[in-house]
Amino acid sequence: MGPKTVDLVVVGGGIHGAAIARDAAGRGLRVLLAEREDYAGLTSSLSSKLAHGGLRYLEHMEFKLVRESLSERAGLLKTAPHLVSPLKFLLPIFDWQPRSAWFVHTGLALYDLLSLGDGMPASGRLAKDDVDRLPHLRRDHLDAVLHYHDAHADDARLTLSAALDARTRGADVANRRAVTAIVPRENGYTVALSEQGKTRQIETRFVVNTAGPFVGEVDAMIPQGPSYRGPSPRDIRLVRGSHIVLPMPEPAETCAYTLQDEGERILFVIPWLDGNFLMIGTTDVPQSGDPGRAVCSPAEKTYLLAAYNRYFAHAGGPATEDDIVFDWAGLRTLHGAPDEQPSRISREVTIETKAQGHGGFLSLVGGKLTTHRATAEQVLARLQALGLEMGPSWTKGAPAYGGTLDREALVARAQEGPASVLPQTRRRWAFTYGDKIEDLYTQIAKEPGLAEEIVPGVPRAELQHAASVEDARTGEDFLLRRTKLRLFLDEAARETVEDWFAKT
Numbered sequence: 001m002g003p004k005t006v007d008l009v010v011v012g013g014g015i016h017g018a019a020i021a022r023d024a025a026g027r028g029l030r031v032l033l034a035e036r037e038d039y040a041g042l043t044s045s046l047s048s049k050l051a052h053g054g055l056r057y058l059e060h061m062e063f064k065l066v067r068e069s070l071s072e073r074a075g076l077l078k079t080a081p082h083l084v085s086p087l088k089f090l091l092p093i094f095d096w097q098p099r100s101a102w103f104v105h106t107g108l109a110l111y112d113l114l115s116l117g118d119g120m121p122a123s124g125r126l127a128k129d130d131v132d133r134l135p136h137l138r139r140d141h142l143d144a145v146l147h148y149h150d151a152h153a154d155d156a157r158l159t160l161s162a163a164l165d166a167r168t169r170g171a172d173v174a175n176r177r178a179v180t181a182i183v184p185r186e187n188g189y190t191v192a193l194s195e196q197g198k199t200r201q202i203e204t205r206f207v208v209n210t211a212g213p214f215v216g217e218v219d220a221m222i223p224q225g226p227s228y229r230g231p232s233p234r235d236i237r238l239v240r241g242s243h244i245v246l247p248m249p250e251p252a253e254t255c256a257y258t259l260q261d262e263g264e265r266i267l268f269v270i271p272w273l274d275g276n277f278l279m280i281g282t283t284d285v286p287q288s289g290d291p292g293r294a295v296c297s298p299a300e301k302t303y304l305l306a307a308y309n310r311y312f313a314h315a316g317g318p319a320t321e322d323d324i325v326f327d328w329a330g331l332r333t334l335h336g337a338p339d340e341q342p343s344r345i346s347r348e349v350t351i352e353t354k355a356q357g358h359g360g361f362l363s364l365v366g367g368k369l370t371t372h373r374a375t376a377e378q379v380l381a382r383l384q385a386l387g388l389e390m391g392p393s394w395t396k397g398a399p400a401y402g403g404t405l406d407r408e409a410l411v412a413r414a415q416e417g418p419a420s421v422l423p424q425t426r427r428r429w430a431f432t433y434g435d436k437i438e439d440l441y442t443q444i445a446k447e448p449g450l451a452e453e454i455v456p457g458v459p460r461a462e463l464q465h466a467a468s469v470e471d472a473r474t475g476e477d478f479l480l481r482r483t484k485l486r487l488f489l490d491e492a493a494r495e496t497v498e499d500w501f502a503k504t
Contacts, residue, residue, distance in 0.1 A: 003201040006030040006172070007388060009191050010208050011179050011218050014044035015155070015369055017210035018162035018173075019376035019395075025169035026398075027380065027391035032202055033171060034193060036178040036214075038477050039163050042292065043212045044369065045156035045481050046330025048243065048268055048282050051076045051084050051370045052150035053115065054347065055258065056266045058107050065348055067114045069370045073151055074118035076370070080161065080400035081407045082434030083154040086120065087270070091146040091258045092137055092311065099260055101125075101144040108148050123148035135251040136312040147255075152270070155369055156481040157432065158400070160470060162372070165401035175471050182207060182221040188359030189222070205359035206383055213238055213291030213331045219363050222354070236365060237334045238288075239342045242296035243281030244304050245272065245326040245487070249314050253278065261307050264344075269308065273484055277325065280304050284342040287331055296327040326487055335365045349375050351382055360386040402434025413437055418444050420451035421459055429462070432483060440465055454500060455493035458485065463497070467504050475501050 008024050010017045013035025021033040035041070053070035054062070076084040091108075093101040108123035126145040131137075134145070167173045174195065181192040188205035211218045216236055248271065257269040265284070272279040283300045301321055309318040336345035349367035354360055362382060367375045373395050384390060405413065414423070414430040418441060421429075429437045443461050444450050450461035466472035466482045475498030479486040486494065 003190065003203045004032075005203045006032045007204065008032070008206045008208065008383070009034065009179075009189075009202060009204045010210060012210035012212060012214075013039040013159070013163060013173075013175055014042070014210060014212050015040065015159045015162065015372045016212075016364055016367055016375055016379075017208070018159050018166065019372040020208055020210060020379050021166035021171050021173060022162045022169065023373075023376040023380050023393075023395050024383075024390070025166045025171035026394050029388070029390055031166065031171040032204070033163065033166065033173045034177040034179050034191075035175040038175050038473070038481060039471070040156040040159035040481055041175075042294075043330045043332065044159045046241075046243075046328045047155045047369050048241070048270070049153055049155050049272070049279070050087075050150060050268070050270075051153040053111060053370075054368070055107065055111055055148070055150075056264075057347070058110060059264075060344065060346070062346060062348070063114070065346070065368075065371075066111070068374055069368060070111075070115040070118065072371045072374055074115070074120075075373065075396065076153065076158075076400075077118075077151055079398060080153075080158060080403045080434075081405070082402055082410055082431050083157050083161065083400070084151050085407065086149055087152045087256050088121075089148055089150055089256045089258050090126070090134070090137075091148065091260075092142060093144045093146065093260075095141045095143050097260050101146065104260075105146055108146060111148060120149045135253065136249060136314060137257075138311060138313050150256075152256075152272075153369065154432075158369070158372075160482070161401040161403070164470065168401070176473060179218065179221075182218070182361075184222060184356050187357035189356065189361070206386070206388055207361045208379060208383075209361070209363040212333050213287075213294075215333055215363060215365055222361055235335055235337070237286070237336045237338075237340070237342065237345055238291060239332045239334055239345065240285040240287040240294050240300075240329050241282035241332060242285070242300040242304070242329040243279055243327060244296065244301055244324045246278045246280065246308075246319055246323050247325060248276055248278055257311070259307065259311055261310075264341075267304070267307050269312075273487065277487065280308050286342060291331055294329040294331050296329045300329075301327065333365055349378065351379060353382055353386065355386060358387055400434075402436045404435045407431075410434065410437075417441055418451060420444065420448060422457065425457050425459065428457070428483075433465075436469075439469070455489060455496050457488070458493075458497070463500055463504075467501065473501060474498070477501070 007029040010021045010033040024031045051073045053066045177195040183190045191202045209218045259267040270279045334345045335350040350365045352363045410430040414426040417426040472478045
């Protein structure tokens with residue numbers, strides 16, 4: 001029997017690769033997705049976890065990007081209500097900052113205009129009494145506090161959702177599957193795969209490279225020539241965005257903050273994981289070295305703490321490095337000149353193409369989490385232009401995997417679940433798995449012993465679901481990307497989960 005034949009191989013299981021596989025499978029194409037590590041293993045689980053228009057891009061006159069992002073934000077709120085939720089932001093204005101209250105308010109008015117019709121509350125200015133009730137914001141030299149809305153997003157699960165939806169539509173989707181070679185043939189490519197210690201070959205008309213920080217590595221697998229100039233290594237900029245996490249102070253912050261730091265930097269301070277923590281980020285630092293080993297550096301931690309303490313005061317004194325409970329660094333793979341300031345490089349997606357007979361190779365650089373669906377449509381349009389026949393576009397307005405119940409209905413399903421599972425666990429399930437909570441309930445109804453907790457708050461049914469349905473292979477897959485339980489469990493419980501996966 002010869003090699004398996006498909007229409008499209010997608011290299012990389014981040015948000016863009018998963019979204020492209022989903023869109024393509026839904027159009028009737030034969031699709032294979034290969035992710036070398038875990039879905040959303042790098043950039044797509046290491047973002048600021050926002051679905052947003054990108055307020056600061058207005059200063060750079062990127063109106064098209066902002067408008068598209070706001071439109072996609074509105075779509076995500078409707079199609080993935082278990083993973084994307086509205087979030088109110090406060091924007092304090094101090095007299096020492098370069099942007100005045102009038103200037104920022106004008107920008108917010110434009111932001112409102114570009115998002116017109118999405119149902120989000122309008123921006124405005126907090127009344128003095130409301131400002132006085134803010135628990136920790138410093139008041140010295142404070143001119144005004146403006147407000148607007150964006151949305152929080154679970155980046156890793158949005159990626160997983162797209163990958164699993166692609167699978168339900170017939171795509172061959174797998175993690176821990178590496179592409180080791182891409183060899184041109186008359187009308188497309190032969191792709192070599194390594195998976196579970198075995199190698200095999202796939203014949204495909206088209207390859208889409210969405211390998212994120214490793215896009216250049218995959219690009220280098222095919223011959224360059226006059227008909228194809230992939231993104232030049234000089235033009236690919238890896239920019240590190242780091243975040244730190246602090247325990248939520250008392251009294252708790254209920255709104256997120258957008259802070260104007262020195263120069264053009266914008267920082268977010270975001271209540272995270274049901275208000276248990278504050279997430280602070282991000283930086284814009286050029287990355288060198290192994291893209292798979294990006295970390296939040298000591299200098300970045302110092303910078304983020306100093307920025308936070310500049311704006312907020314606590315009775316117990318300034319936040320210190322000892323208060324940091326978690327940190328991460330994600331790499332943005334951008335298309336920009338070598339000397340361009342990282343914060344000024346556009347987040348617009350760049351797609352390079354090469355025809356190979358009646359097939360072709362596409363390489364993707366840039367893009368945003370928020371606009372992943374629209375980016376996938378753009379890629380499919382380019383494939384269509386290269387001669388790949390497919391069905392019509394369909395993803396706009398289509399519910400995400402697990403996304404058929406609104407937030408009110410999800411709360412109700414959490415309350416109605418089996419009494420053998422703690423209420424707080426059922427609620428977490430509702431806003432992790434969405435309507436797929438029914439699968440967990442069904443398994444427990446069939447086998448009541450699955451409600452037994454392996455560690456506090458984690459029934460056996462959930463671990464089995466993560467392994468059998470969601471392709472979790474390690475404790476880290478489950479504790480960091482399928483859930484965020486890494487931040488709630490002690491070391492002994494984390495080791496128990498690791499051992500469970502090691503034995504599965």
